[in-house]
Amino acid sequence: MSDLEFLEELEELSSAEDFLEYFEIEFDQKVVFVNRLHIMQRFHDYLEKAKPSMSSEENEDVLKDVYKQLLTNAYQDFVESDAITEKVFKVFRMHEPQTTFVPLDSILE
Numbered sequence: 001m002s003d004l005e006f007l008e009e010l011e012e013l014s015s016a017e018d019f020l021e022y023f024e025i026e027f028d029q030k031v032v033f034v035n036r037l038h039i040m041q042r043f044h045d046y047l048e049k050a051k052p053s054m055s056s057e058e059n060e061d062v063l064k065d066v067y068k069q070l071l072t073n074a075y076q077d078f079v080e081s082d083a084i085t086e087k088v089f090k091v092f093r094m095h096e097p098q099t100t101f102v103p104l105d106s107i108l109e
Helices: 003-012 016-022 029-053 060-080 104-108
Strands: none
Touching (some): 003 016, 003 060, 016 029, 029 060
């Protein structure tokens, strides 16, 4: 199986449970039921951070191991915490204090 086939297999997966089962990660259905979107978004975020260090020449086993570890990390984030604390989506960060720069020139005009 080539890396392309591995990525094509991933495209066929449609739910958080599908991904967890594909990578043979044990999971608590209650955790996934409540946090499925957060888990998948965190997994996506972790993949984006890891992309620069992943080589296109990585063999399939290495690539699968990296994906499995990142998904495990994403899932564990929500086993040990919750969506409000993790703030994966922007809506959870909207009420945090915002910093805005106002140049002194605009105040004095």
